[in-house]
Amino acid sequence: MKLFLIASLLSCANAATRTFNWTTGWGLQDVDGMGERPVITCNGEWPWPDVRVNKGDQVEIYLTNGFNGTTNTSLHVHGLFQRGSTQMDGPPGVTQCPITPGNTFLYNFTVDENAGAYWYHSHSDGQYEDGFRGAFIIDDGENNENYPYEYDEEVVLTIGEWYDRTIDDLIPDFMSLFNPTGAEPIPQNLILNNTMNLTWEVKPDTTYLLRLINIGGFVSQYFWIEDHEMTVVEIDGITTEKNTTDMLYITVAQRYTVLVHTKNDTSRNYAIMQKFDDTMLDVIPSELELNATSTLAYDTSLGAANESFVDSLDDFLDDFYLVPYEKQELLGDPDYVITVDVAMDNLLSGINYAFFNNITYTAPKVPTLMTVLSGGDDVTNAQIYGSNTNTFVLEKDEIVDIVLNNLDTGTHPFHLHGHVFQTIIRDRAYDDAIGEVPHPYDDSDHAAFPEYPMVRDTLYVHPQSNFVIRFKADNPGVWFFHCHIEWHLLQGLAITLIEDPVAIQSNPTQQLTDSSKQVCEAAGMSYQGNAAGNTTDFLNLMGENIQEKTIPPGFTKKGIIAMTFSCLAGVLGLITLSVYGLMEEPHVEEKVIEDFRLDPREIIEDESSETNTAENTAEKIGA
Numbered sequence: 001m002k003l004f005l006i007a008s009l010l011s012c013a014n015a016a017t018r019t020f021n022w023t024t025g026w027g028l029q030d031v032d033g034m035g036e037r038p039v040i041t042c043n044g045e046w047p048w049p050d051v052r053v054n055k056g057d058q059v060e061i062y063l064t065n066g067f068n069g070t071t072n073t074s075l076h077v078h079g080l081f082q083r084g085s086t087q088m089d090g091p092p093g094v095t096q097c098p099i100t101p102g103n104t105f106l107y108n109f110t111v112d113e114n115a116g117a118y119w120y121h122s123h124s125d126g127q128y129e130d131g132f133r134g135a136f137i138i139d140d141g142e143n144n145e146n147y148p149y150e151y152d153e154e155v156v157l158t159i160g161e162w163y164d165r166t167i168d169d170l171i172p173d174f175m176s177l178f179n180p181t182g183a184e185p186i187p188q189n190l191i192l193n194n195t196m197n198l199t200w201e202v203k204p205d206t207t208y209l210l211r212l213i214n215i216g217g218f219v220s221q222y223f224w225i226e227d228h229e230m231t232v233v234e235i236d237g238i239t240t241e242k243n244t245t246d247m248l249y250i251t252v253a254q255r256y257t258v259l260v261h262t263k264n265d266t267s268r269n270y271a272i273m274q275k276f277d278d279t280m281l282d283v284i285p286s287e288l289e290l291n292a293t294s295t296l297a298y299d300t301s302l303g304a305a306n307e308s309f310v311d312s313l314d315d316f317l318d319d320f321y322l323v324p325y326e327k328q329e330l331l332g333d334p335d336y337v338i339t340v341d342v343a344m345d346n347l348l349s350g351i352n353y354a355f356f357n358n359i360t361y362t363a364p365k366v367p368t369l370m371t372v373l374s375g376g377d378d379v380t381n382a383q384i385y386g387s388n389t390n391t392f393v394l395e396k397d398e399i400v401d402i403v404l405n406n407l408d409t410g411t412h413p414f415h416l417h418g419h420v421f422q423t424i425i426r427d428r429a430y431d432d433a434i435g436e437v438p439h440p441y442d443d444s445d446h447a448a449f450p451e452y453p454m455v456r457d458t459l460y461v462h463p464q465s466n467f468v469i470r471f472k473a474d475n476p477g478v479w480f481f482h483c484h485i486e487w488h489l490l491q492g493l494a495i496t497l498i499e500d501p502v503a504i505q506s507n508p509t510q511q512l513t514d515s516s517k518q519v520c521e522a523a524g525m526s527y528q529g530n531a532a533g534n535t536t537d538f539l540n541l542m543g544e545n546i547q548e549k550t551i552p553p554g555f556t557k558k559g560i561i562a563m564t565f566s567c568l569a570g571v572l573g574l575i576t577l578s579v580y581g582l583m584e585e586p587h588v589e590e591k592v593i594e595d596f597r598l599d600p601r602e603i604i605e606d607e608s609s610e611t612n613t614a615e616n617t618a619e620k621i622g623a
C-alpha cells in the first residue's frame with residue numbers, strides 16, 4: 001500500500017501542467033521568398049510555436065480571438081483522443097461554439113496518447129492555411145525510455161503548401177458561381193519548416209529521428225532525401241515495425257516519423273526533395289515549380305544541394321502494409337457498418353459542394369455536443385442533431401466499420417477525430433481517363449483483411465475507389481470525420497459520429513465548462529436544444545440550418561453550367577482568371593469544357609443569347 005502511494009505520488013510529480021496563452025492576430029511575413037503577405041500570428045509573432053509535452057501532462061491553452069471584425073476562430077489538437085474531454089476537441093458546431101473576436105476559450109485536457117508526432121491547428125474556415133498551426137510532440141518521460149528504437153538526435157520537419165493570397169481572400173472565389181467545377185486554388189509553393197530552400201545541418205554517422213508532419217491543407221507531397229534511406233517507425237502517433245523506403249507520400253495531416261542514418265563522409269551535401277502530387281491540381285500553371293529543394297548539409301561551406309530527381313513516383317511506401325509495433329489483431333466483425341458515398345456536385349446556386357450520401361455538412365444552430373448534453377432521453381435519436389449534420393449514433397463498445405466509396409475522381413485524405421482506426425481495405429485507383437468508373441466496396445468480393453492492420457488517424461482514398469476502416473466505439477464523445485483538404489471541408493465533406501451519448505451526459509468530466517458557455521453566449525448561440533435550438537420538443541427541427549436546394553429534376557449539371565455561361569455572357573475571361581488562377585494558360589476554355597464534358601457549340605450558342613434573364617434561361621435549360 002505504501003509502495004503504491006509513493007508510486008502514484010511520483011507519477012503526479014512527473015505530470016506537469018503546461019499552460020499556453022495564445023492570442024490570434026494578423027501580421028505580415030515573407031514565407032516563400034515571394035514577398036510579404038498577411039499571416040495569422042500567435043501573440044503577434046509567426047510562426048506558431050511547436051509544442052512539446054510529456055505523456056500525462058495537463059495542458060491548458062487559453063486561446064483568445066484577437067481578430068477584428070467578424071472572424072471567428074477555434075483550435076484542434078490533431079490526433080489526440082480527448083478521452084473524457086470531448087468538449088476540448090475544437091471543431092465549431094460539433095463540440096463548441098466559435099470563438100468570436102475578443103473572447104477566450106480554455107482548452108484544458110490531459111495528454112494520454114502514445115509518444116509521437118501530432119499537431120495543432122485552427123478548425124475554422126481554412127485558417128490554418130494562413131499559418132495558424134504548429135507541431136505538437138508527445139514524449140514518454142524525460143528520455144523516452146519506453147521508446148523501442150535507438151536514435152541520437154530528433155528533428156521536426158513540417159511540410160505544407162503556401163499561397164500568395166490569404167484563404168479568406170480565396171474563399172469567395174472558390175465558393176462561387178464562377179467556380180462551378182469546384183476547382184481548388186493552386187498553391188504557389190511547397191514549404192519546409194515554414195520556409196523554402198532550408199538547410200538542415202547534420203552530423204556524420206548519426207541516427208536522426210525525423211518527424212515529418214504535413215501541416216498543409218490541400219496537396220499531398222512526395223518526400224525523399226537524395227541517396228539516403230528512411231526507416232519508418234511511426235505514423236500518426238502509432239509506433240510501427242521498421243520499414244525502409246526511399247520515398248514517402250504524405251497527405252495533409254499525416255505524420256511519418258523516420259530514422260535517417262547519415263553518411264560517414266562530409267564531402268558533399270544532398271537534396272531534400274518535396275514534390276506536389278500534381279494529380280490533385282485541376283490545372284498545372286506553367287510557372288508552378290512542382291519540386292522544392294532543400295539541403296541536407298554535411299558541410300555548410302559546400303553550399304546548397306542541387307535538385308535531385310527520381311526515376312518513378314510509383315515507388316513510395318504504401319502505408320497500407322505497415323504493421324503497428326504493438327500488434328493489434330484485426331477487430332472482430334462489425335456491429336455497425338456506416339457506408340458513405342463521396343461526391344462533388346453543384347447545388348441550385350451553381351456553387352460546387354461536397355457530399356457524403358447527398359448531404360453537404362451544414363453546421364447546426366446548437367453545437368452537436370451541446371444537443372447531446374441537453375437532449376435527455378432523445379439523445380440516441382440521430383434526428384435531433386439535424387438533417388444536415390450527417391450524424392450517426394454509435395453504441396458503447398461496438399465495432400464500427402466506415403465503408404467509404406469515393407465517387408469523385410480526386411484523392412482525398414480522410415481524418416477521424418477521437419480515434420485511430422484499423423485500415424482493412426484500400427482499393428486501387430480507378431482511372432476515368434481510361435474509361436473506368438467509380439468502384440464502390442463490394443462486401444462479397446474484396447481482398448482479404450490484414451491480420452494486423454495498419455492503424456492511423458488520417459487515410460487517403462484513391463480516385464473513384466473505396467476504403468474500409470474499423471474501430472471500437474470505446475471513447476464516448478462527439479467526433480468529426482472529414483476530408484482534411486480544407487477546401488473540401490468548406491464544401492461540406494464531413495459527417496458527425498456520436499459515441500455513447502448517454503455516457504457523455506453522465507460523465508462529470510464531459511460537461512460544459514464556464515468558458516465553453518461564455519463563448520456560446522458571446523457568439524449569440526444557445527448551448528441547449530436540438531439542431532434547430534428547440535429546447536422543448538427535440539424532435540421538432542423547424543428552423544434548422546439546411547443546405548441550399550438541389551438542382552431540380554430535369555435540369556442537368558450541364559444545363560446549370562450553360563446557364564452560368566449564358567447569364568454571365570462574356571465572363572469566360574473572368575472564370576479563366578478567378579477559377580483556374582491562370583492568366584497565361586492557353587487552353588483554359590478547353591479545360592472548362594472538358595471538366596463539364598460540354599459540347600463547345602452549346603457554349604457558343606448560349607453565349608450568343610446575351611439578353612436572357614435568369615428566368616427564361618432556366619426555362620430553356622429545363623426544356
Ligand code: CU1
Pocket residue numbers: 076077078079080415416417418
Ligand atoms: Cu483531428
Ligand code: CU1
Pocket residue numbers: 076078121253415484
Ligand atoms: Cu487536423
Ligand code: CU1
Pocket residue numbers: 411412413483484485488493
Ligand atoms: Cu477531399
Ligand code: CU1
Pocket residue numbers: 076091123415417480482
Ligand atoms: Cu477535424
